[in-house]
Amino acid sequence: MHYSFSLSLTVPLLILISLHSIPHVSTNQHQNKQPPPNKKNLQPNSMDPSELETLFKIMETMSSDQTWRASYPNPCKPGSSWVGIECKPGIDNNHFLHVTRLDFGTPPNPTCKNTSTFPYQIFHLPYLQSIFFIQCFTHSKTTISLPQNRLFSSSLQQLSLRSNPALTGSIPYQISSLNSLQILTLSQNRLIGKIPAEISRLISLIHLDLSYNLLTGTLPSQLGSLTHLVGLDLSYNSLTGSIPNTIGQLGLLQKLDLSSNLLTGTIPNSIVGLNSLVFVALSNNRLRGNFPKELGKLQGLQYFIMDDNPMFTSLPLEFGQLQKLQELRLANSGFSGTIPQTLGLLTNLSTLSLQNNRLTGEIPVSFGNLSHIYHLNLSRNSLEGLVPFNSNFLKRLGKNLDLSGNPGLCLNNYPSEANAVVSVGVNNICGNNSKIKPINKKSEAPPSIGLTSSSFFLFIALVVFTLHHHQIFFSV
Numbered sequence: 001m002h003y004s005f006s007l008s009l010t011v012p013l014l015i016l017i018s019l020h021s022i023p024h025v026s027t028n029q030h031q032n033k034q035p036p037p038n039k040k041n042l043q044p045n046s047m048d049p050s051e052l053e054t055l056f057k058i059m060e061t062m063s064s065d066q067t068w069r070a071s072y073p074n075p076c077k078p079g080s081s082w083v084g085i086e087c088k089p090g091i092d093n094n095h096f097l098h099v100t101r102l103d104f105g106t107p108p109n110p111t112c113k114n115t116s117t118f119p120y121q122i123f124h125l126p127y128l129q130s131i132f133f134i135q136c137f138t139h140s141k142t143t144i145s146l147p148q149n150r151l152f153s154s155s156l157q158q159l160s161l162r163s164n165p166a167l168t169g170s171i172p173y174q175i176s177s178l179n180s181l182q183i184l185t186l187s188q189n190r191l192i193g194k195i196p197a198e199i200s201r202l203i204s205l206i207h208l209d210l211s212y213n214l215l216t217g218t219l220p221s222q223l224g225s226l227t228h229l230v231g232l233d234l235s236y237n238s239l240t241g242s243i244p245n246t247i248g249q250l251g252l253l254q255k256l257d258l259s260s261n262l263l264t265g266t267i268p269n270s271i272v273g274l275n276s277l278v279f280v281a282l283s284n285n286r287l288r289g290n291f292p293k294e295l296g297k298l299q300g301l302q303y304f305i306m307d308d309n310p311m312f313t314s315l316p317l318e319f320g321q322l323q324k325l326q327e328l329r330l331a332n333s334g335f336s337g338t339i340p341q342t343l344g345l346l347t348n349l350s351t352l353s354l355q356n357n358r359l360t361g362e363i364p365v366s367f368g369n370l371s372h373i374y375h376l377n378l379s380r381n382s383l384e385g386l387v388p389f390n391s392n393f394l395k396r397l398g399k400n401l402d403l404s405g406n407p408g409l410c411l412n413n414y415p416s417e418a419n420a421v422v423s424v425g426v427n428n429i430c431g432n433n434s435k436i437k438p439i440n441k442k443s444e445a446p447p448s449i450g451l452t453s454s455s456f457f458l459f460i461a462l463v464v465f466t467l468h469h470h471q472i473f474f475s476v
Helices: 002-021 049-062 122-123 173-177 197-201 221-225 243-248 270-272 317-321 342-347 367-368 391-400 417-421 453-475
Strands: 085-089 098-104 130-134 158-162 182-183 208-211 229-233 255-257 278-283 303-304 327-329 337-338 351-353 358-361 375-377 381-388 409-412 428-430 436-438
Touching: 049 122, 197 221, 197 381, 221 243, 221 342, 243 270, 317 342, 342 367, 375 391, 409 428
Parallel strands: 098 130, 130 158, 158 182, 182 208, 208 229, 229 255, 255 278, 278 303, 303 327, 327 351, 337 358, 351 375, 358 381, 381 409
Antiparallel strands: 085 098, 428 436
């Protein structure tokens, strides 16, 4: 057949062509051996001796949980390392494993000795990317120290020292040499002094957290150079001066927390250019004056917390344009005037705190449409008029609604609403012709010499019974 003829010619031709095309392949058995393994394919399982010695010095300085040299002679070898250490092969030299991460302080990571001090040797680990000291330096006072000579650890991306009550001193300006740093967390320590302006050289920085320390001085205007910054937390220090206009250069910033400092002046207008802002906390400072005029541009803002500032101004209408806002806290700040009706447009709002201000006028009727509101505090103002909430709204909020300290507020003369509102501090009902009448807080009637119908019939029955009894007695 045609197919068998074709196959019978094709197979020998293919064999001949194949043999002719690979003339260098030998049939010698000695040359059929497998080639030696490629060194690049070998998996490293040991450390560079000098790096290993540096690691042991750090471990012996920090922790007495183990006899580290004896228990872990090859700590980067898979299956023989401790919790709290990570290793990876080097990029240029694949013969060794290198330490890339160390964690200290909280179990199951190695705990720290009472005598432990900050180990500057960590900067001599050339491949270290992340280092964490949490609740480590608790007894012996220590400071952040960096080698005076050239730093080897240019690969460090995350430095975190948190909750170390014995960590004191200032933030060294040499920290700016860690030019690969992306996350710097130095919170809940006892660091003092000014924020070094040189910190602005850390141009790769994404998160900067210096909160809960004893830092003083002003906010460096150079912070505006950290254009990759997503989170900035300088809260709970003693920082003074105004918020620099350069803050508006941080176009990627999502979190700004400057609360609990001694900051003065006004909120800079440049802040409205931070289109990525989600969280702003400025409470417990000495800020005052008007809000930025174009505050409504912050369309991504979800949390605005600014309690306890001597603002002494009115609430801007622009707050009503922040449609994603979930929490708005402006208590104890001397705000005056009426509450803007536009706040009732914030349908995602869950918390609104306006207590202890000087607000006047009525509660906006639109507040009754805040379907996601969970906490509403309007207490200790000078609000007046009808409380515009129905019984369902009042039941939903319950104790999370506080209207106390507004003697001019009243509610409709409906028992269901009256009982609910009395529990949140409104003691008046709106009578006819808008006259305010006090609510009786007790459900029972006050003592009276008058008799109700039921007690009257009981009294008559008792009298009849008594007379009948006396009649029997006298007849006997």
